[in-house]
Amino acid sequence: MRHGKLIYKILEALQDSAETTIDLLTIFTLPYSESYKRIRSLRYGSPKFKTNWAEEYLKNQQFYSLLNRLKNQGFIKKEKENKKTIWSITRKGLEKLKILKKKNKKILINYPKEKSDKLIIVIFDIPEKERHKRNWLRSVLASLDFKFLQQSVWIGKTKIPEEFLNDLRNKKMLDYVHIFKVSKSGTINKI
Numbered sequence: 001m002r003h004g005k006l007i008y009k010i011l012e013a014l015q016d017s018a019e020t021t022i023d024l025l026t027i028f029t030l031p032y033s034e035s036y037k038r039i040r041s042l043r044y045g046s047p048k049f050k051t052n053w054a055e056e057y058l059k060n061q062q063f064y065s066l067l068n069r070l071k072n073q074g075f076i077k078k079e080k081e082n083k084k085t086i087w088s089i090t091r092k093g094l095e096k097l098k099i100l101k102k103k104n105k106k107i108l109i110n111y112p113k114e115k116s117d118k119l120i121i122v123i124f125d126i127p128e129k130e131r132h133k134r135n136w137l138r139s140v141l142a143s144l145d146f147k148f149l150q151q152s153v154w155i156g157k158t159k160i161p162e163e164f165l166n167d168l169r170n171k172k173m174l175d176y177v178h179i180f181k182v183s184k185s186g187t188i189n190k191i
Helices: 004-029 032-044 052-060 062-072 091-107 128-143 162-170
Strands: 076-081 084-089 115-124 147-150 153-158 177-182
Touching (some): 004 062, 004 076, 004 084, 004 091, 062 076, 115 128
Antiparallel strands (some): 115 153, 115 177, 147 153
């Protein structure tokens, strides 16, 4: 499916929105001290899905076309409320999302993790037209316990597996990725 990743993101965003709404309603009904703790965990917890990927689709109406296709397939529904359009995920959409999540987990390769006594820095500059490769690389680095210092600069103390280097070569990404082993961390905080 050509738009498989986009469909996954739309369904996931709608589900995240529903979960956030439930969290907020729960927070409003709790005593102050408990609600304060919960709201801080929402604010400083894991980053939520960002919708900046949709800007290009909004410009040329492909985004709305895809939403209507998902609606016609029964994955999402559209409702009008006070002159606003509200899109939400359906039961069939939740089932589709579960299937897509399972597929995405299978795609991610689990490389062996071996601790390193040296700090390793991975820097990359992958062109926008190959965004899927950039997303794959970030997922792999996160699974290897690397942390991002900046969007394209990741640091960690896990040895780089040979299988990972082979995959970089097979995906024709070696020109975009640079890996350094550092003996002194300088101003970088301890990991």
